[in-house]
Amino acid sequence: MLEVHRLVTRSHLSSFVCFLEKLGNHQRLFGKGVSAPKVKGSTRLSSVCKRCLVMSATSVKSYEYVILGGGNAAGYAARQFVEKHGLSGHKLAVISRESVAPYERPALSKAYLTANPPTRLPAFHTCVAGGGAPQTPDWYAKNGIDLLLSTEIVDCDLNSKCLTAKDGSKYGYGKLLIATGSDALHLDELGMQGAHLGGIHYLREIAEADKLYEAMKACAGKHAVVVGGGYIGLECTAALVINGVRVTMVFPEPHVMARLFTPEIAAHYERIYAQKGVNFIKGTVVDSFADENGSGQVKYVRLKNGPVLEADLVVVGVGAKPRTTLLEGALAMEARGIKVDGHLRTSHADVFGAGDVITFPLKMYGNRMARVEHVGHARQSAMHAVDVMMGATTEPYDYLPFFYSRVFHLSWKFWGDTPAQAKTIVVGEMNPKLVAVWIDQDGHVVGTFIESGTEHDENKLKELARTRPKANVARLEEAAAANDVDGFLNAL
Ligand SMILES: Cc1cc2nc3c(=O)[nH]c(=O)nc-3n(C[C@H](O)[C@H](O)[C@H](O)COP(=O)(O)OP(=O)(O)OC[C@H]3O[C@@H](n4cnc5c(N)ncnc54)[C@H](O)[C@@H]3O)c2cc1C
Incomplete structure (x- = not known):
């Protein structure tokens, strides 16, 4: 055993044991007929990470449970593991490419931009909207959860149960909850001319909210174009107006929130926006953006039907796409999302999904498959998935669709x-x-x-x-x- 300790750190012992087991060597160390020991804080090692350990015996950390993603669903899942199931002792890791602990994402287009003074972390870490205390990094540490921030997973090998991060580090899991959410649709990805220019903003993560906040403050008294008439467009427009920016909204539909509002409902909201000076250009889309004198900063927004608008700032809210790239080809997909059953199980054993990224059966509508990009679903599906992972429920997920927004x-x-x-x-x-x-x-x-x-x-x-x-x-x-x-x- 001394030899083992010299070769690997204590935290890598589990990985090393698994490696030896893979080679059939553990009996040499632990005695004939003795199976590999269960190391405190990690799962029975024979069930995880075999292939990745062969690749690198000393750089794999193994957990019983891993949550891939650090957003709304991840925060509520972590709380469920701890508060409902009493999990502790570093059996769970939350892996997020964001640099901060999970937070209530809807705040980014509301009090983060509009409150005076603006709301900042730690005030809106999950699960404050669910009636809990803000789960700061201390909360994770205190409860024995490994919170791995600024860690982007770039490979997910479901057969060897191994996740690989951008920096090469590897994480084994017994059960995996995928909660990678969705990303804003970017116009430069669609090949739109000028869409790479500075001053064009998207809003999904906190770093983008910081940039938008600074730009908005610098644009007081100036003019912004908001592209998209959905709730992101409406909430960002409200934030810009509150911060003294004049706004023109451009969208192809006949009225705002066309996916939900009837024309009559929309008319009431548009009236209030118009009273606050917002100008609507409906029934057209942006064709291209341009700068002035090669400044690299957006200055003009050309519309499909000809007119050119001047803009000191542009905010784009034209929809989102689920972050499934890592799992494509490995898991069954439906309607652009990861397909799960009524128990939030994917097509691969021991892999579950929650939040924006999944397409799931809506039980109350005859199991019609749906993908829902709303926070109520992220929270509830995450908690339900954890209950299933812990063997605590055999009930299917039964979600009542719920959307909300707050402006002015x-x-x-x-x-x-x-x-x-x-x-x-x-x-x-x-x-x-x-x-x-x-x-x-x-x-x-x-x-x-x-x-x-x-x-x-x-x-x-x-x-x-x-x-x-x-x-x-x-x-x-x-x-x-x-x-x-x-x-x-x-x-x-
Ligand atoms: C600005 C804004 C305002 C909103 N307002 C409302 C609202 O008013 N009402 C409402 O119902 N909904 C609202 N929503 C939608 C709601 O926030 C989402 O439905 C919810 O956040 C989804 O939770 P999620 O955990 O599935 O995804 P997210 O919260 O997006 O979390 C996904 C996490 O996974 C991480 N991740 C992704 N890929 C990787 C990887 N490869 N490696 C490591 N980490 C990764 C991401 O960085 C992120 O931390 C809003 C969304 C936004 C962006």
Whole structure:
């Protein structure tokens, strides 16, 4: 044994034992008929990392559980391992390419840009939005979780259960939770002319939020173009306006939030944005960007239908793509995401998925497969996946779709589904409330929406989207015609 200790550090003992076991040599050290020992803080070593140990006996760290990704899902999964399942003793690693511990990502386009003073870490580490304390790096250390930051995994060998980081370090796992999230779609990847210029911003990670914040402050009184009419575009526009920047929004759809809002709902939000000086250019897309005198900084935004806008700053929010590259060819995919079953299991044994990156069956809609890029799903799927990994549940994941956004003084929430043929009834003038319901062809309430609801309103609408009762359409239409929000809510 002394010889072993001289060859490898204590933390590498487990890897070395596994290496010897692979070569059939461990009996020479531990005695005939004795299997390789379970080393404190790591999994039974024969189940992990065999091939990568052969490659490098002294540079592999092995864990029973690894979370690949350090975002919203990762933070909630880590908490579930610790608080629900009592995991400790360095059996779990969270591996993230970001330089900070998991945080509540939605804050980046809200209080991070708009609050005075702006919200900064550690205030919004996960799981503050789930009612927990901010999980700072100290929390991970105190609970015996290895938090490996600034560590980008570049290879994932599912057969040998080995992850390889950019710097060559290797990590073995017993069970893996993939929570790599999604990335903003970048216009330069689509080959758009001028899309590489300085001053064009995307918002996904904290480093990008820092850059946008600085640029926004420097642009007070100047002009920005926001490309995209979804929630990122709307939230960034609100942040720019609050910081004194004049904004033009450009998007191809006929109104904002076209994937969720009806024209009637959108009109209310657009009215408020217009009152704050926001200019909308709808029904067209950006063709190219250009600088001035070779400055390398964006100055002009050319639209497809001809006009050229001047811009001191551009923010692009045109959608996201799931980060699946590492696993393509190794795992079954569907609808651009990693396909999981109702128990969040991928097509490979001992590999699970959570959050933006997975395509999963929506149990309440007959197991229709869906990919959802919203934080409620990231949190809930992560916690459910951990329960499955720990053998604590045999129940399938049963998610009620839920989206929300906050801009200016406004705050909306949506639950449920918006089938193409659904009838929508809207009531209210945003003073402060606006309520909408989606009713399917069989007359059932399937989707509910509220602006500035009370907790009581929100609980009721959430419950309705879950239980899908038959709607009293005549009463709802009557209340809507009378602009009677309370009567409408009572009729539901
Ligand atoms: C600006 C912004 C505002 C948002 N606002 C809202 C909102 O108001 N409401 C709402 O419902 N949703 C909102 N969302 C969406 C929500 O934040 C996401 O759905 C959620 O963060 C998804 O969690 P996730 O863990 O799946 O992915 P992420 O939170 O994106 O985490 C993925 C993590 O994996 C890491 N990673 C990826 N690849 C690797 C690799 N190879 N090696 C190591 N690490 C890797 C990433 O660096 C990142 O840390 C917002 C998103 C953004 C960007």
